[in-house]
Structures are given as structure tokens and as C-alpha cells.
Amino acid sequence: MIATSHPVAPEDLMALLDGELTAEEAQSVSAHLDHCAECASLAQQFRAVSQSLSTWTVPAAPPALKETVLTQATQAAASARSDRTTPLVFWNWKTLAFGGAAAAAIVLAVGSFLFTSKPAQIVSERQMTEPQANPQSIAAPAMATPKPQVAMAEQREMNSLAAMDSRVAKDSNGLFQGAAVMALPSPPMPNQASFATGASARIKGKGIAASTGNAASFAPAPPMIARTVSLSIVVRDFSAARGALDSIIARHQGYSAQLSVTTEQNAQRTLQDSLRIPTSQLAGALAELKSLGRVEYETQTGEEVTQQHADLAARLQNSRETEQRLRDILAQRTGKIEDVLQVEEEIARVRGEIERMEAEQQALEHRVDFATIDLHLTEEYKEQFNSTTPSASTQMRNAFISGMRSAAATLLGLVLFIEEAGPVILIWLLILAGPAILLWRRFRRLHASA
Amino acid sequence: MEDALPAFVLHSEAVNSAPMNGPPIIPGAETDEQLMQAYAQGRSAAFSALFARYRQPLFGFFRRRVPDPAHAEELAQETFLAVLRAASRYQPTALFRTWLYAIAFKILRAHRRKAAFRATFLGAPRELPEPAAPGSLDVEVMMRQAVARLDALDREVLLLREFEQLSYAEIASLLALPLNTVRSRLFRARLALHSLLAAPHVPAAPASKEAL
Numbered sequence: 001m002i003a004t005s006h007p008v009a010p011e012d013l014m015a016l017l018d019g020e021l022t023a024e025e026a027q028s029v030s031a032h033l034d035h036c037a038e039c040a041s042l043a044q045q046f047r048a049v050s051q052s053l054s055t056w057t058v059p060a061a062p063p064a065l066k067e068t069v070l071t072q073a074t075q076a077a078a079s080a081r082s083d084r085t086t087p088l089v090f091w092n093w094k095t096l097a098f099g100g101a102a103a104a105a106i107v108l109a110v111g112s113f114l115f116t117s118k119p120a121q122i123v124s125e126r127q128m129t130e131p132q133a134n135p136q137s138i139a140a141p142a143m144a145t146p147k148p149q150v151a152m153a154e155q156r157e158m159n160s161l162a163a164m165d166s167r168v169a170k171d172s173n174g175l176f177q178g179a180a181v182m183a184l185p186s187p188p189m190p191n192q193a194s195f196a197t198g199a200s201a202r203i204k205g206k207g208i209a210a211s212t213g214n215a216a217s218f219a220p221a222p223p224m225i226a227r228t229v230s231l232s233i234v235v236r237d238f239s240a241a242r243g244a245l246d247s248i249i250a251r252h253q254g255y256s257a258q259l260s261v262t263t264e265q266n267a268q269r270t271l272q273d274s275l276r277i278p279t280s281q282l283a284g285a286l287a288e289l290k291s292l293g294r295v296e297y298e299t300q301t302g303e304e305v306t307q308q309h310a311d312l313a314a315r316l317q318n319s320r321e322t323e324q325r326l327r328d329i330l331a332q333r334t335g336k337i338e339d340v341l342q343v344e345e346e347i348a349r350v351r352g353e354i355e356r357m358e359a360e361q362q363a364l365e366h367r368v369d370f371a372t373i374d375l376h377l378t379e380e381y382k383e384q385f386n387s388t389t390p391s392a393s394t395q396m397r398n399a400f401i402s403g404m405r406s407a408a409a410t411l412l413g414l415v416l417f418i419e420e421a422g423p424v425i426l427i428w429l430l431i432l433a434g435p436a437i438l439l440w441r442r443f444r445r446l447h448a449s450a
Numbered sequence: 451m452e453d454a455l456p457a458f459v460l461h462s463e464a465v466n467s468a469p470m471n472g473p474p475i476i477p478g479a480e481t482d483e484q485l486m487q488a489y490a491q492g493r494s495a496a497f498s499a500l501f502a503r504y505r506q507p508l509f510g511f512f513r514r515r516v517p518d519p520a521h522a523e524e525l526a527q528e529t530f531l532a533v534l535r536a537a538s539r540y541q542p543t544a545l546f547r548t549w550l551y552a553i554a555f556k557i558l559r560a561h562r563r564k565a566a567f568r569a570t571f572l573g574a575p576r577e578l579p580e581p582a583a584p585g586s587l588d589v590e591v592m593m594r595q596a597v598a599r600l601d602a603l604d605r606e607v608l609l610l611r612e613f614e615q616l617s618y619a620e621i622a623s624l625l626a627l628p629l630n631t632v633r634s635r636l637f638r639a640r641l642a643l644h645s646l647l648a649a650p651h652v653p654a655a656p657a658s659k660e661a662l
Contacts (some may be wrong), residue, residue: 010637011633011637014633014636014637014640015633018611018636045640045641046644048644049640049643049644049647050612052593053593053608053612053613053643055589055590056514056593056613058506058513059505059519061509061523062523063503065505065509065522068527069501069530070498072530072534073489073501073530074494085628088485144542230462291459293548296655373631398464424566431548442570443566443567443570446565447563447566447569
């Protein structure tokens, strides 16, 4: 229809009709149009199309449209007069407020997480005011426990031996009484002696009751009680309380077997102390300890060890008698070497038993003589301005460094995530691509036809 | 040849359909751009004048592109409200007309997207052919059918040119197409429409995409 060799492109002709050409172009094209019948018919086609299109009229817009819009317009104009920029600013404010709140929430969440996960700084110290006391108290039960059954059996045997030879028993009675007194540990306080005499009196009363006429030694001995007190105290001034505690211990001639202090940053300090106080001074010491602060709880237990102690003392005496008799045999009788060796062996065994029981007795008496106080001191916590808080610049520097660190960690995490999840995501994308493309095509088709 | 130069200007509502455009532009009155600025400064009467000028063309814009007249009214209203909201940001760098149709076109696209989405996932009600307006001619019905069979983009270019009287450059920016593409598509659409009108009984179906 249109020759390619035509001097005027048909699109230019159309552009001329649409008034899209410059004046010069329009002139040349319209000049051509005057001479070329082909172009004139094409122009006619364009005009016909436009004409037929112009028959596509549209009914008048419904009046409702006018009212709604104009009402809105007057309202909007009124508000525009009063504050034309307000919506924008308000929007900004709202955004700022919301964003700020969100940021604050995130910072709080992250901050609290970081602070709670920071390891508590624990300062622990052990203090042994009487280092030699501890090995003793530990060693005694250790020696006592291994073979109580065997010891009992041996003891019964010895008892029968003692009954058979009552003369030896009577003779040695005085000696053993003295020995019992002397064997007691060197007492750090006066009442130790009275316990010792009480113990020896009971030995006498049980073992050789008939042979002694000392009335004083028959007086009922006071019960032997190992006291344990648990005390939890909340104090106002932790340092002062700690000093007071030390002086209380010193004044009552006690010692702390184990002491630990926990000083966490920004938290209450606590002190855990296992005190040993002479029983006679227990009441005074307790009263003083309670005056340190508010007592949260207190428990007192008393374990009666009288029976245990008496038993031990009796066994000890029997063993000593046996040893003495064996020594007598060795001194007075003569016999074969074999027999002598056997007797010596027996002496050594009995001696060992005696020593073990003596240690046990000592430990028991120590428990009775020294009451145990498990003290738990807690500071009444007060939030305070910490003078050791790092300076602002230090904090900023630390924050910056940790920020950089977490940024690096985030980047690394991103890379790791991509490495880890990338292949899976790729697979899913491939799987989902087909349906997605189908849907999109359908969408486009409907869109186009709409 | 047959006509003087004025005849080169093709038919268009803006030029020759004064009765449909509502009150004609009062000679010597402010331009659209001045009116818009006046409104932005708080003169609500200015918007009334603008509204009077563009109410019918804008309604026509949607009416020709949306099958449901109720939708067309809704969208026209939406466009005017968008203009109201955006008034404070209006900069008289572009013609008001171009700006208005850009907004209208965005709203139209959003509407089409929603309609297509609904059609894809909810199943569209079969679109009924628009009942002929009372007193409409057969020619008009045929013409509309022919337009409907054009390629979607070609049709859009043609309608924007013929009814909204946008220049090639304005169409290009509105549809995000190169200027030459607009020209060639318009040319193609016109020839296709001409041939469709000349032979209206060609079986319709797939011809719409590959028309010419």
C-alpha cells in the first residue's frame, strides 16, 4: 500500500495530522501531501478513523460525582489554608515517634540480653584462722569410720578378757584414770577440763563402778551436745558487718573454718562463713551476730553425742587395759621367741587401735566444745552511683568497638546464611518458578483483556 | 487538498465536544496551572473551576476503559480526591492536564491490577458486552468492538491520543515507552482500526494481539 521509496514516511504524515511536526517539517510534508494522491488517501484514512472514533460518546458524568468531590475540595481547601504542611509534618512526627520507640525497644532488648549474659564476677576467698584445726577434724572421722564393726568385735573380746582378770583391771584403774585425763587435747579454754573429768568419771562408772568410792565422780555428767546453728542475716553495711564479724570471732576465741565472699558487680554482696565458736560462748556470739542486721532465718540443732562418747571411752579403756596386760606378759613371762613375737605383734595392733580411738574421741569432743555456726550474710542491696563507672569516652569507644564487632558478625552471619540456605532457596525458587510463571501469564492475559 | 489546514486537527473531545465538557473554558480566564496553584494556596473556587473543566473528560477517560460505569465514576472521583490530596505538592512544571492524566492512569492501572488479581484467584464474572447507549448507532457499536480487538498497548496509545489529546511525548512518558514506539504503535493502531472497520466481520478472537 505504501511504497518504501516514498519521499515522506507515512508516520510523518500521521504526525503532521497530529500536529507533532516542527514548522519546517510540517511545511514540507504538507507540500508533498498536496501532490501525492497516495498520501492524500492515507490522510483520509486517518481522518476517517478519528471521525469514527469520535462517535464513541460518553454519557454525562453522574451528578453525585460532582457533589462528593466538591465537598471534599472545600474541606481540603479549608484545611490547606490553616495548615498546608501539617499532614507531612505529622506524618514525620508519627514516623519518628514510632521509629524511636521501636529502636528503643530493640536497644533495651539487646542491652538487657547482653547485661544478663555477662558472667558474674565472683571474688571468693578462703580464710583459715586455725589451719591445723581442719586437718584434725577431717582426719579424725576418716580414721574412725573404716572398720567400726571390727573394732566392736575386738572390743567385746577384750571386755571378756577384762572380766576374767579383774585384778589387773583394778590395779590399772588408777593409772588409766590419769591417762585418760592426760590424753585429752590441750584445752584452749577452762571448761575443757571439766568435760575431761566428766568423761573419765563415766569411764570409771561403767568399767569399774564397784571399786571406786569417789562420790564426786558419780555425779551425773552433763549431756554432750554438738551444736550447729544456721543463721541468715541481711545487713545494711556489708563492709562494716564483715569487720564486726572478724572481731566477734576473735573475742569469742573462735575461728572460721571456711569463708567465702561473693562480690558481683551491680548486685548484692554475700558472705558465707562456717564459724567455730566455743560452746560456752555460743550464746554470746549468737547474740552479737544477730545484732549485725536483720535475721532472715535461724535454725539450731543439737546432736546428743553422750552415748557415742561414752562408748568410745569404754572401748578406749579396755584397749589400754589389754595393752597393759600384754606388756605385763611380755615383762614377766618368758617363752619361746615365737610367742614373744606374737605378743609384740598384738601390742602393736592394740596400740594402733588406741590411737585411732583417741583421735576419734578428740574430734568428738572438739565438735562438742566448738559449736558450728553456718553464717550467711547478705547485703541489703542499694542501687548506687558507681564511682568506678567507666568514663563517657571509654563507654563510647567500647560501644563503637562492640558495634563494629557486631556489624562484622552480622555480615558474617549473612554470608553464612547465604552459604547455608542459598542452595535450598535456589531449589525452591526453581520449583516455584513454573507455577509463578503460569500465574503471571494468566494474570497478564486477564490484565490485557480487562 | 479537500480541506484547509484546520482539518488536520483530528476529532477530539477537548476541541469539538464542548457540550460534553460542561461549561466551556471562559476566554481570558486563568490557565489550568494557575487555577491549580490558586487552589493550593487555599482558593477552593479555583478547584471548582478545574473540576468543571475536567469532570467530563476524566469521567470519559475511565468510562471508555472500564466496563462498569459505576467503577468509572468511582475511579474518576478517586482521581479528583488524589488531586486534592496532592495539591500542596503540585509543581507547575508540567501541564496540569498531563499531571491529571498521569494520576488517572495510575489509578486505572491499580484498578486493573486488582481486577486481574480478582479474576485470577476468585474467578471473574463473565464480562457482559456493554449495552448500547440509548440512541447509539450501529456504527458506534462496531467501532467499539473494533477498538476492543486492538492490541492492549496500541489501544491505550490510540485512546490517549484521540480522546485525551495528549502529545506523543506525554503518552511516551505516561506509558514509559520510547517516543518512536509511541509513534509507530499509534500508526499501527490507526491502520489496524481502519482495516477492522472496513471489514468488521472478520472472526475476532486471536486477532486482537496480532492485528497488523
